[in-house]
Amino acid sequence: MSASFTKSTARNIFYGGSVFFFLLFLGLTLDTTMALPSHNAKAKLTDAAVRGKKIWETRNCGGCHTLLGEGAYFAPELGNVYVRRGPDFIKGWMKAMPTNVPGRRQMPQFHLNDGELDDVVAFLKYTSEINTNNWPPNIQG
């Protein structure tokens, strides 16, 4: 590197660049939060969905499944499972766990009552209505 390009030039690029791009990021964040209500107008965050989200978190569902593509990659994507399978299948599936098929990946039995199962379904319905810019590419998730 040439002699005119000194350490303090490099330092100034670091401080100036970081501050500039962090402020830009804050601006984009503000715009995103303001755009969200209309962007996701279809997705209704009901009380049941909020309770369902908490069940999702406290059973560590994201430890095996992805949700909108984030989580673990061991079990199917569930962002669109409400569309793919429907509410009755989801509840029936969770009640039937584990399958105990030898060698097959196993899902734990969480002993959720009917109200809690409805909450989980409400959360997955809410998730399926989020405007994800058409992701996933097909119904298989």
Added chain:
Amino acid sequence: MSNASAAALAAEQARAPAQIKYRSQAVAKPYFMAAIGLFIGQILFGLIIGLQYVKGDFLFPAISFSTARMVHTNLLIVWLLFGFMGAGYFLIPEECERELYSPKLAIITFWVFLVAGALTIVGYLGLPYNVLAHLTGNDLLPTMGRGYLEQPLITKVGIVLVALSFLFNLSMTLLSGRKTSISIVMLLGLWGLAIFFLFSFVNPNNLVLDKYFWWWVVHLWVEGVWELIMGAMLAFVLVKVTGVDREIIEKWLYLIIAMTLITGIIGTGHHYFWIGTPAYWQVWGSIFSALEPVPFFMMTMFAFNMVKRRRREHPNQAATLWALGTGVMSFLGAGVWGFLGTLSVVNYYTHGTQLTASHGHMAFYGAYAMVVLTMISYTMPLLRGREANSPQAQKVEKLAFWVMTLSIVGITLFLTAAGATQVWLQRMSSTPLSFMETQDHIMPLYWARLVCGLGFFSGLMLYLISFFVTGKREA
């Protein structure tokens, strides 16, 4: 510093009895030992989940996949944090040319962190996750159950307190000592780490906002402030092992971290394509994350350039090898494999597949595991009273380097193939298969990944053995 005085200093370093310069640097040793112990635990749980990929009911229901994976990823974070802290306690006194503000506080913090970490893992393994959540106050402030941030509320609060004590100790040391660019960048990175961790307490009911701010910890850590810590550690070791003028090394350091934050902050946008945020993130995220390999490429150039221009032959060749390895593997893992899936048109198909996992494995190993091992490799002999380990011990350590590194390359390549198969069968085919049918087709690749995982574990055992190889001391 002039070239002459740098050379004189290097010569003096070579003559001096090999030992640490400041007694309080010794507090780094337990941190590094704990880091290595937790690293071994991380890989054992990695093997468990690797086996569960092929034998789905292995250890079920005693240790379900979600539990084992949580232990695997949490141990990764914790051992790297122990490594960063050990590095901070070693590096800051030496750069500041004074003893640590409070060695006693550093040791107390160590035990608090270790016991809290161990109790958390015991909680994960011994209790159903919802029971653990209930017992630890998750109802007061729900923060659990989100990837990498699964820790109970009390553990999260504990992490903040440990971080504050650590940062207080280092900042007080820096304030009253010499201020070098390396120590300032290290502390900026560590403060950033602590500040962005505060977003782990943010968990909006709105899933989109939850995911949005979750990345403020996860992305702004690994593709932001952690790179400052990484750059500072690499620069520190390169100053020591090459004897190249500090001005040159620090100029590189500032340029690298400038590019890191210039590309990486808006680069967060590559996580905002499909989680319910406005579509303009596809443009912002694609452009800036396409530039994210640049700082990693510079990191590679930096390491090789400095070693090429070295003014001394440091007896610790293993540390030099780790430093070069960090440069190459972080560029491949974080740079190249990161780029593979980062453009929105590609990411539309690869998002949430094994391709993500392949990138994650090589990036974490190449950037963060390797840089901590670089730091340990350079400092541990000093902490044990010698400038470098015996040639025999270094030979074992270098072998461990190659076995671990080639194994992670194998894991990455097999997971890449797994991801490509998954994308093809499940998302691009005219008759797409379901997730589980697709997984059945990928089984041979998961077996191959498991074999590489066993290879990695044997490399790690060799690494551990290298600490106990005595051999003949160099004159």
